[in-house]
Amino acid sequence: MKNLIQAVVVAAALAAPVAVFAQGNAPLTRAQVRAELVELEQAGYNPATGEDPHYPEAIQAAQARVAQQHAVAQAQGVDNSGVGNEAQAAAAAGKPGKMMQPRANDEMKSLYRGH
Numbered sequence: 001m002k003n004l005i006q007a008v009v010v011a012a013a014l015a016a017p018v019a020v021f022a023q024g025n026a027p028l029t030r031a032q033v034r035a036e037l038v039e040l041e042q043a044g045y046n047p048a049t050g051e052d053p054h055y056p057e058a059i060q061a062a063q064a065r066v067a068q069q070h071a072v073a074q075a076q077g078v079d080n081s082g083v084g085n086e087a088q089a090a091a092a093a094g095k096p097g098k099m100m101q102p103r104a105n106d107e108m109k110s111l112y113r114g115h
Contacts, residue, residue: 044061
């Protein structure tokens with residue numbers, strides 16, 4: 001009985017990391033779907049063609065062009081993941097804003113003035 005429990009514990013310990021990696025396929029968000037559609041439209045796909053008999057060929061050709069653009073960008077080292085990179089993060093800079101100073105007569109007014 002003790003060997004059986006040890007075997008179950010070892011099997012669970014070995015299976016736990018596999019279960020963690022299985023969670024990687026999350027469904028696409030609405031923003032991701034819209035971004036993909038915009039990318040396909042820029043590659044020449046028109047979703048408003050209606051009952052197009054060439055639908056599969058048109059979207060597959062647009063997907064191939066997008067995949068080729070991604071491959072070229074990846075080969076050049078361009079980060080187009082939409083997450084941001086160091087250069088974009090470092091570009092946002094500025095000086096601290098000025099704090100608002102109360103007007104002289106605002107300090108005299110009460111919250112319940114007139115009641």
